[in-house]
Amino acid sequence: MAEVGFARFSAREVAKRIGYSVGTLYNVFGTLDRLLITINTRTFQLWAEYVRQRLETSGADRIQTLVEAYFGFARDNVNSWTAIYDHHLPPDVVIPDEQNLQRGALTQIIVDEVAAVLPTQAQSEAPRLARSLIAVVHGHCVFDLNGSFALMNISQPMELALDRVWEALIHAGAAAPSR
């Protein structure tokens, strides 16, 4: 997936590279969708690990570190990252609970950091606000990687996203970062 991207990904090629036949691959995963779900869950895990490591060596502005890690992983792993959002499940296919839990770990990291920055009386808003801020950063990241921002001469999209994020946090009562 990392090498060829979602559009050129195929079960046959996977089988060839791992030294098995297509049949075995289908015996294990049942369907291509379930193979893709598994691959994308793994990408989420790598992403969460990437974010955790960045936080370990973060400066004072840990929110900035989060935004930079979101963009950083996407930019360093365009194909794998894009595959997460290119894969649309048919209505009858569902992601196993176990995998949804694993995928949620990344979100939890962000919820915790948002909570840490909010004042006590705004703590209850952290989960909802954090998810909204993820959407904010995600939107900027999508437009960065698909060339929309470049086409419209918008430079430094990551900084743009961070501006939006801190505006929202400060509005919610967070203390402004020392910048």
Added chain:
Amino acid sequence: MAEVGFARFSAREVAKRIGYSVGTLYNVFGTLDRLLITINTRTFQLWAEYVRQRLETSGADRIQTLVEAYFGFARDNVNSWTAIYDHHLPPDVVIPDEQNLQRGALTQIIVDEVAAVLPTQAQSEAPRLARSLIAVVHGHCVFDLNGSFALMNISQPMELALDRVWEALIHAGAAAPSR
């Protein structure tokens, strides 16, 4: 595209439905990518028209109308809307200038409305800020349509996006809407 969605879209099926052979379709468009580009440009035009009509009957908060129109079109045309972002061009294929101009019309509508809401001294920031706000709404819209918000029990994602948008506008000096 509207009926079957990006993943099940095929040139052969198009040819069958319009009463021509695949060959003719390829004589006209040259490649599937160029057919997809054409379809998606048309979706942008329909989208812009949709937004214009909503603005005509808008209440006092025209920014809210924009956000509702962004979400509204996406929700009413999930397959066509999603196809815009699912179609990734190979590095050697480019969108013709003419089509990029047409696609830019939607952005221009939003830039104009953002400018109208900003004070005089902030006018020059309108193009950059407007594109950032589009990214904000886009991110919320993606997570709404792909089920991410539902999975995390986040209700009213459109209202959430509008909150972020107005926070940013007020931070930039816009007068708060009467809500």
Added chain:
DNA sequence: CAAAATAAATGATCACTGCTCAAATAATGC
């Protein structure tokens, strides 16, 4: 009007895809 020149449309063919499942192969238990 007919013949020549141009334009438009065709669809068999190629290499690929997801997926199936009877058959072959391998591993295990007794």
Added chain:
DNA sequence: GCATTATTTGAGCAGTGATCATTTATTTTG
């Protein structure tokens, strides 16, 4: 050693994007 269970296989099916020699239709010309 033999029978039972567990794995693995890959040809085959219906579909895909793309090609291009051939056919069909239209227009121009003498």
